[in-house]
Amino acid sequence: MSLNSRPSAERVHIGFFGMRNAGKSSIVNAVTGQNVAIVSDFAGTTTDPVKKTMELLPLGPVVIIDTPGLDDEGELGAMRVKRAMRELNRTDVAVVVVDAQKGENEQIKKLVQLLGQKEIPYILVYNKCDLAHAEGKLCVSAKTGEGIEQLKAEIARLAAPKQNTKRVVADLIEKGDFVVLVTPIDESAPKGRLILPQQQTIRDILDSGASSIVCQPEELADTLKTLGKKPKLVITDSQAFGRVSKIVPEDITLTSFSILFVRYKGDLNFAARGAAQLDKLQNGDRVLISEGCTHHRQCGDIGTVKLPALIRKHTGGKEIRIDFTSGGDFPEDVSGYKLIIHCGGCMLNEREMLWRTRCAMDANVPMTNYGVAIAHMNGILRRSLAPFPEALKELD
Ligand SMILES: Nc1nc2c(ncn2[C@@H]2O[C@H](COP(=O)(O)OP(=O)(O)O)[C@@H](O)[C@H]2O)c(=O)[nH]1
Ligand code: SF4
Ligand SMILES: [Mg+2]
Structure with a gap:
C-alpha cells in the first residue's frame, strides 16, 4: 500500500471466477492493463487467490482478486477451490469467466446460483x-x-x-465540535504509530471540520480539565473502557473505537443483543474470538490475553474454551460456539464483516464485538451505546 492510497479494506473488491484455462488471469491483465496475474496454458497456474490494489477508471480504487479454477484437481486442488470460494465472501462484484469454446457447465451454473443466494452482483463473460x-x-x-x-x-x-x-463518526459530530480520543500505549501497541481504526477516526473528525485531541488514559483527567470546553464525545480504546468511564463525567458521551467500527462495517444492533450471552456462559461452553488482522496484531493482545481474562473473571472462573482466529480465517461452521466476539474489523471489508455476521445469525449463535463485550463486562454498555438508540433498544 503506498502512503497516499486508500486502505484496501475500504476498496470495492472485484473477484474473477471460472474454470481453469477459461482465461481469468488473461482478462484480469487486460482489464487492469497490467501484468497482475500469471497467464499460462498449463491448467492450474493460478494456485492461490492473487490480490492487487489499483485504480480502475472510471470507478476509482479497487482490489482485484484473481482466483484459481473451480475445477482444480486432487487434494491440494480441492483446498484451492475452497479458498477461491471463500474469496467469494469478500467479493463485492464477481466476474464469471466462461471459455466461449466450451460454454457453461454444471460448476458455472452452481456458482451463478450461489452468487444469487449471496446477493453478489455478477457479470457472466464469454472469453476467447x-x-x-x-x-x-x-x-x-x-x-x-x-x-x-x-x-x-x-x-x-x-x-x-x-x-x-x-x-x-462524522454523523455524530458537527463542524466546530471537539472530540477526545483515548489510546493506551502499552508494550503490545505497535511501535511509532497509531493503528488504523484510530487513524480513520481522526481523519473522519477532520473531514467534518471538527477537531480532536489524543491522549493516554493517565492524561485524560488533566486533559478534560485543561480543555475548558465540554467535548462532544470521548472515544476510547476498548481495553481502557473501565478506567476511562470512571474519569469521564456522566454528562459527556463516551464510546469506543470498536463500537464505532462495528456500526461502520458490521451490525451494531446484533452485537448489542449478543452481549447478554456473556452472562449465560456455562462450564464447557466454547467462545470464538476473531480478529481481522493477519500478521501484526494491531489491536495488541486484547483478543488473546485481555478479553479471555475478562471473560474468566466475568463468569466467575467457569471453564470456557476460547478459540482464536485472525486475518482471513473464520470457521465455515460456527454452530459449535455459544458466542462469537469480533474485533472492529477495520482491516476487513464491509462484505466480509457482514458475511461473518450472517454466518452467526444463520447458526443462531450470538455475536458481539470487542468494545461492546468489554463495555458490558464493565457495566457501562448502556452508557457507551447512548449515541445509538436503535442498539440501546436491543438491551431491553
Ligand atoms: N485465443 C485466446 N486465448 C486466450 C484468451 N484468453 C486467454 N487465452 C489463453 O488461454 C490460456 C489460459 O489463460 P489463463 O488466463 O491462464 O486462464 P485461467 O486459468 O482462467 O487464469 C492461455 O494460454 C491464454 O493465452 C483469448 O481471449 N483468446
Ligand atoms: S482488524 Fe481488528 S484487530 Fe486489526 S486493527 Fe482492525 S480492529 Fe484491530
Ligand atoms: Mg489463472
Missing part, C-alpha cells in the same frame, strides 16, 4: 471470442482486447453502489 462466438452473451477476447472496455464499464456500473458511504 476470437476463437468462438457466443450469441447474446457479453463476449470478450483477452487476446485481441475486444469487449474489454465494455466489461470494464459493466464492472464499474455494478461496483459503484458498493462503495461504503457510511461514516465512522
Whole structure:
C-alpha cells in the first residue's frame, strides 16, 4: 500500500471466477492493463487467490482478486477451490469467466446460483471470442482486447453502489465540535504509530471540520480539565473502557473505537443483543474470538490475553474454551460456539464483516464485538451505546 492510497479494506473488491484455462488471469491483465496475474496454458497456474490494489477508471480504487479454477484437481486442488470460494465472501462484484469454446457447465451454473443466494452482483463473460462466438452473451477476447472496455464499464456500473458511504463518526459530530480520543500505549501497541481504526477516526473528525485531541488514559483527567470546553464525545480504546468511564463525567458521551467500527462495517444492533450471552456462559461452553488482522496484531493482545481474562473473571472462573482466529480465517461452521466476539474489523471489508455476521445469525449463535463485550463486562454498555438508540433498544 503506498502512503497516499486508500486502505484496501475500504476498496470495492472485484473477484474473477471460472474454470481453469477459461482465461481469468488473461482478462484480469487486460482489464487492469497490467501484468497482475500469471497467464499460462498449463491448467492450474493460478494456485492461490492473487490480490492487487489499483485504480480502475472510471470507478476509482479497487482490489482485484484473481482466483484459481473451480475445477482444480486432487487434494491440494480441492483446498484451492475452497479458498477461491471463500474469496467469494469478500467479493463485492464477481466476474464469471466462461471459455466461449466450451460454454457453461454444471460448476458455472452452481456458482451463478450461489452468487444469487449471496446477493453478489455478477457479470457472466464469454472469453476467447476470437476463437468462438457466443450469441447474446457479453463476449470478450483477452487476446485481441475486444469487449474489454465494455466489461470494464459493466464492472464499474455494478461496483459503484458498493462503495461504503457510511461514516465512522462524522454523523455524530458537527463542524466546530471537539472530540477526545483515548489510546493506551502499552508494550503490545505497535511501535511509532497509531493503528488504523484510530487513524480513520481522526481523519473522519477532520473531514467534518471538527477537531480532536489524543491522549493516554493517565492524561485524560488533566486533559478534560485543561480543555475548558465540554467535548462532544470521548472515544476510547476498548481495553481502557473501565478506567476511562470512571474519569469521564456522566454528562459527556463516551464510546469506543470498536463500537464505532462495528456500526461502520458490521451490525451494531446484533452485537448489542449478543452481549447478554456473556452472562449465560456455562462450564464447557466454547467462545470464538476473531480478529481481522493477519500478521501484526494491531489491536495488541486484547483478543488473546485481555478479553479471555475478562471473560474468566466475568463468569466467575467457569471453564470456557476460547478459540482464536485472525486475518482471513473464520470457521465455515460456527454452530459449535455459544458466542462469537469480533474485533472492529477495520482491516476487513464491509462484505466480509457482514458475511461473518450472517454466518452467526444463520447458526443462531450470538455475536458481539470487542468494545461492546468489554463495555458490558464493565457495566457501562448502556452508557457507551447512548449515541445509538436503535442498539440501546436491543438491551431491553
Ligand atoms: N485465443 C485466446 N486465448 C486466450 C484468451 N484468453 C486467454 N487465452 C489463453 O488461454 C490460456 C489460459 O489463460 P489463463 O488466463 O491462464 O486462464 P485461467 O486459468 O482462467 O487464469 C492461455 O494460454 C491464454 O493465452 C483469448 O481471449 N483468446
Ligand atoms: S482488524 Fe481488528 S484487530 Fe486489526 S486493527 Fe482492525 S480492529 Fe484491530
Ligand atoms: Mg489463472
